[in-house]
Amino acid sequence: MHELAITESILSIANQAAQENHGSKVTDIYLVIGQLSSIVDDSVQFYWDHISQGTVCEGAKLHFDRRLAILHCKSCDHQYPLGEILQPCPDCQSPDVFIESGEELLVHHIDILREEA
Amino acid sequence: MPQRVEIVKRIMDSNDRLARNNQAILDRNQVYGINLMASPGAGKTSVILETIKSLPADIKLGVIEGDTAPVTIDADKIVAAGIPAVQINTGGDCHLDANMIELALAELPLEELNLIIVENVGNLICPAAFQLGTHANVLIASIPEGDDKPYKYPNIYRGLDVLLINKIDLSPYIDFRMDYFQQGVEMLNPGLKTFALSAKTGEGFDAWIAWLTDKLTTK
Ligand SMILES: Nc1nc2c(ncn2[C@@H]2O[C@H](COP(=O)(O)OP(=O)(O)O)[C@@H](O)[C@H]2O)c(=O)[nH]1
Ligand SMILES: [Mg+2]
Ligand SMILES: [Zn+2]
Numbered sequence: 286m287h288e289l290a291i292t293e294s295i296l297s298i299a300n301q302a303a304q305e306n307h308g309s310k311v312t313d314i315y316l317v318i319g320q321l322s323s324i325v326d327d328s329v330q331f332y333w334d335h336i337s338q339g340t341v342c343e344g345a346k347l348h349f350d351r352r353l354a355i356l357h358c359k360s361c362d363h364q365y366p367l368g369e370i371l372q373p374c375p376d377c378q379s380p381d382v383f384i385e386s387g388e389e390l391l392v393h394h395i396d397i398l399r400e401e402a
Numbered sequence: 403m404p405q406r407v408e409i410v411k412r413i414m415d416s417n418d419r420l421a422r423n424n425q426a427i428l429d430r431n432q433v434y435g436i437n438l439m440a441s442p443g444a445g446k447t448s449v450i451l452e453t454i455k456s457l458p459a460d461i462k463l464g465v466i467e468g469d470t471a472p473v474t475i476d477a478d479k480i481v482a483a484g485i486p487a488v489q490i491n492t493g494g495d496c497h498l499d500a501n502m503i504e505l506a507l508a509e510l511p512l513e514e515l516n517l518i519i520v521e522n523v524g525n526l527i528c529p530a531a532f533q534l535g536t537h538a539n540v541l542i543a544s545i546p547e548g549d550d551k552p553y554k555y556p557n558i559y560r561g562l563d564v565l566l567i568n569k570i571d572l573s574p575y576i577d578f579r580m581d582y583f584q585q586g587v588e589m590l591n592p593g594l595k596t597f598a599l600s601a602k603t604g605e606g607f608d609a610w611i612a613w614l615t616d617k618l619t620t621k
Contacts, residue, residue, distance in 0.1 A: 287528040396404035
């Protein structure tokens with residue numbers, strides 16, 4: 286599974302952002318994960334609980350904003366979700382399509398508590 | 403009250419940064435790099451061996467072999483063919499990453515080489531997420547795997563520069579609808595450079611070798 290490497294990267298991005306913003310604790314992490322990035326939420330959460338221990342991110346809640354992959358038909362402009370299996374345009378049967386979105390793999394934002402001055 | 407901090411950072415950023423560094427190392431040494439991906443058994447090692455045989459004699463090549471376990475079977479075959487090879491044991495990881503490649507590059511005589519081929523871990527899902535810093539991402543799809551793979555594993559086809567369809571010598575025995583397969587590929591990666599070949603018979607290697615040789619800098 287590559288989710289461990291992904292989770293480590295999420296942790297390092299969040300820890301760094303917390304430090305730069307004088308956060309003493311990260312409460313929530315908001316991720317944007319496209320269908321074509323093939324990430325399984327459950328295992329990210331599993332690794333997260335282990336590797337975030339002892340950091341400002343310990344106990345932070347992960348939020349997954351899962352984006353479906355959207356295909357765009359060049360022949361008739363119809364947009365449709367990728368689904369389980371890639372398919373030609375359901376409206377006009379054309380295979381002349383492009384992938385509009387679904388490859389996102391981002392830490393979008395985090396919520397932090399600041400140190401009391 | 404918690405405060406919101408906008409980040410909007412790509413999770414793969416740190417790997418991609420290392421990958422760019424690897425590419426700079428390759429470029430400095432005028433070495434062209436290939437990241438060869440495929441399912442287990444699609445013929446990665448066989449294609450590398452046949453490529454070694456088919457390349458012009460003045461082309462010097464090095465190979466990086468990725469494996470999930472400390473087995474050197476593939477690397478041994480490459481070394482037996484007289485080619486420098488470095489084995490990376492990922493310790494169970496399903497993919498190579500840019501950091502592993504940086505370490506492996508340090509063990510190859512880059513100043514003497516024109517080309518390196520990285521045999522990635524056999525897997526259609528994970529390697530797609532990790533750029534290595536090579537110049538071309540190449541996938542081998544083999545006829546016995548079936549013609550529906552682009553439809554089921556779309557993400558690996560997205561980032562490809564070249565597709566090799568291997569084991570075409572088996573076409574008479576297997577129902578593989580080439581049109582259907584290529585339609586799926588075309589939806590995901592329009593105009594993808596594709597070569598159909600057989601690592602067993604050598605059929606189709608001329609075009610692949612011509613494409614490859616064209617990318618190389620002579621030293
Ligand atoms: N018939 C046929 N067999 C092949 C071809 N290429 C590889 N093989 C066989 O497929 C098996 C797996 O090949 P290998 O190169 O080890 O695959 P890898 O796991 O992707 O490195 C071996 O038994 C090869 O001899 C080919 O073009 N035609
Ligand atoms: Mg192999
Ligand atoms: Zn349409």
